[in-house]
Amino acid sequence: MSLLEDLKWRYATKKYDPTKKVEEEKVAQIIEAIRLAPTSSGLQQFQVIVISNPELKDKVRAASFNSQIIEDCSHLLVFAAWDKYTNERIDEMSSRSSISRGIPKEKSDAYYNMIKKAYVEKQTPEQNFIHTARQSYIGLAFAMAEAAELKVDSTPMEGFDPAQVDELLDLKSKGLKSVTLLALGYRDEENDWLAKHDKVRVSTEDFVIEYK
Ligand SMILES: Cc1cc2nc3c(=O)[nH]c(=O)nc-3n(C[C@H](O)[C@H](O)[C@H](O)COP(=O)(O)O)c2cc1C
Incomplete structure (x- = not known):
């Protein structure tokens, strides 16, 4: 299928x-x-x-x-x-990425340091x-x-x-x-009342806003 x-x-x-x-x-x-x-x-x-x-x-x-x-x-x-971003959580990903892709740690860290700044320093745990x-x-x-x-x-x-x-x-x-x-x-x-019904969806024409 x-x-x-x-x-x-x-x-x-x-x-x-x-x-x-x-x-x-x-x-x-x-x-x-x-x-x-x-x-x-x-x-x-x-x-x-x-x-x-x-x-x-x-x-x-x-x-x-x-x-x-x-x-x-x-x-x-x-x-x-x-529940929130932490430096440790992001560092773990940086190490994983550097190990599995063979990328030098400094290079991988540069990207993830940017992420840390954006999420850990600038945002609240709720955000x-x-x-x-x-x-x-x-x-x-x-x-x-x-x-x-x-x-x-x-x-x-x-x-x-x-x-x-x-x-x-x-x-x-x-x-x-x-x-x-x-x-x-x-x-x-x-015994499932919904099993017999069709899907309810907005039509493609109404769903898509297209600019050609
Ligand atoms: C994020 C999410 C939360 C949903 N929560 C419930 C729920 O708590 N109880 C329930 O019976 N159906 C729940 N649904 C099912 C939706 O009502 C259903 O997916 C929608 O009406 C589209 O129908 P279909 O999935 O049968 O195509 C949920 C669906 C999504 C995607």
């Missing part, structure tokens, strides 16, 4: 079949797509928490308006972004988080596309209490804050 066909196949699944689990190999492929997602300056400003443990999943569900989606899904991914959280949405999009390619259903979710989820997963100690959830599983087509 082409990417466009996969995107037409996928939808924000509302009812999962709780008896069907996503194979670990497929979960690993979805995680790999997220890991390969591009990010600003390549900093990979977020991490993914993968929850299949039923008790923990249930606790996150309680912090997510008791979502049936979370109850029935097979795996729940939590996208958690850096930092707006930027890091945005990067995590790129990962979210890649995850949904890869899941669709594998014929795994998914539901992106902002409908949860981030403070509660952060506490549950002890994200503060990791310097992270939750941004979105992504449920994975297999649709219960018969």
